[in-house]
Amino acid sequence: MHSNTYSKRVSEFFLAQLGEWELAARNFRQLEKVKIRHLDFGGFEVLVQFNPERYRSTAAKTDSGSIEARPCFLCERNRPPQQRGLPFDDQFTVLLNPYPIIRRHLTIVSNSHVEQRIMNNFGKMLSIAAALPDYVVFYNGPQCGASAPDHLHFQAVSRGFMPLEKDFESQRFTHVVSTGPGYEILYWTGYLRGIVTLKGREKEILENLFESVYEKLSLLTVNRAGSGQGSELSLRDQPEHTTEFRSPGDDSRLPGTGNPADQSRNAEMEPMMNILVYRNTENLIVHIIPRKKHRPGQFFAAGSDKITISPASVDLGGLVITPREEDFDKLTENDISDIFRQVCVGEDELYRMLKG
Numbered sequence: 207m208h209s210n211t212y213s214k215r216v217s218e219f220f221l222a223q224l225g226e227w228e229l230a231a232r233n234f235r236q237l238e239k240v241k242i243r244h245l246d247f248g249g250f251e252v253l254v255q256f257n258p259e260r261y262r263s264t265a266a267k268t269d270s271g272s273i274e275a276r277p278c279f280l281c282e283r284n285r286p287p288q289q290r291g292l293p294f295d296d297q298f299t300v301l302l303n304p305y306p307i308i309r310r311h312l313t314i315v316s317n318s319h320v321e322q323r324i325m326n327n328f329g330k331m332l333s334i335a336a337a338l339p340d341y342v343v344f345y346n347g348p349q350c351g352a353s354a355p356d357h358l359h360f361q362a363v364s365r366g367f368m369p370l371e372k373d374f375e376s377q378r379f380t381h382v383v384s385t386g387p388g389y390e391i392l393y394w395t396g397y398l399r400g401i402v403t404l405k406g407r408e409k410e411i412l413e414n415l416f417e418s419v420y421e422k423l424s425l426l427t428v429n430r431a432g433s434g435q436g437s438e439l440s441l442r443d444q445p446e447h448t449t450e451f452r453s454p455g456d457d458s459r460l461p462g463t464g465n466p467a468d469q470s471r472n473a474e475m476e477p478m479m480n481i482l483v484y485r486n487t488e489n490l491i492v493h494i495i496p497r498k499k500h501r502p503g504q505f506f507a508a509g510s511d512k513i514t515i516s517p518a519s520v521d522l523g524g525l526v527i528t529p530r531e532e533d534f535d536k537l538t539e540n541d542i543s544d545i546f547r548q549v550c551v552g553e554d555e556l557y558r559m560l561k562g
């Protein structure tokens with residue numbers, strides 16, 4: 207069922223939706239003339255896009271109080287009447303994203319209102335990517351850019367727009383950390399953000415590899431809710447979710463984990479991460495970008511220090527979205543380095559984790 211035929215059906219569905227949904231059609235048209243800046247990091251680029259329509263997503267309140275107070279915009283009963291769906295299977299439906307970043311932009315939603323979690327759904331993500339070879343399928347963790355953390359969903363955008371794709375192809379930043387029949391695990395250096403890449407042909411092998419990376423991340427991170435106590439992080443300035451990354455072998459108790467409420471929260475949360483998957487001829491490529499923080503300090507700053515960037519998969523894929531023009535104009539290479547450093551796990555830390 208999910209072959210080139212499905213990909214063709216998605217293209218037809220996409221064009222049909224543009225013909226019948228004025229708001230979406232206008233937003234996709236505006237994307238054609240969107241402003242882009244190229245920031246040069248000597249060997250690779252980060253692109254910055256000025257996109258005012260993304261403000262609601264970038265600045266979305268994703269704390270549980272705000273989420274509970276609003277009708278879920280991914281549930282079928284709350285969707286706009288013009289937004290039709292194309293079934294993927296009996297569990298997931300493909301929708302047009304009416305606030306696009308890239309000229310083809312889909313949201314693939316679970317048919318039931320269940321929480322955003324990757325474990326047990328990673329296999330589905332691979333199936334979606336395999337069925338949509340023209341797209342990069344991505345997952346934003348519940349505290350890493352998902353604006354509906356209460357409703358399981360993936361997104362997909364046209365291939366060829368995120369620098370990460372060609373930087374991976376160039377092989378200049380990646381190194382094989384382990385390999386086996388039909389797969390490779392790679393890590394990145396000199397690229398501002400720690401990334402683990404899985405490459406393989408068999409879905410089952412990739413699922414097993416993902417599970418082992420997930421386990422390592424779970425062991426090395428302690429999830430923290432913003433209301434946590436005793437953290438050395440300044441939670442007053444960062445009233446949101448953060449993760450503390452531990453060095454391998456460090457089994458000292460972290461402040462706050464003795465609290466039963468924290469412990470149960472740790473059990474129900476997942477390690478913070480963004481994931482991008484696409485099909486490259488016979489292989490599936492999986493980029494896992496572990497996270498330390500939801501949003502950088504600049505997001506909460508006042509006055510001229512403020513930068514409204516809330517990094518998620520596409521931003522960390524090298525296409526940074528700025529909904530405010532003043533940020534778009536002033537953003538420098540140093541700002542990007544600083545923001546990536548705050549929200550991502552360092553390359554060295556990640557390498558130690560993979561080897562440990």
Ligand SMILES: [Zn+2]
Pocket residue numbers: 278279280281318319320356357
């Ligand atoms: Zn929902």
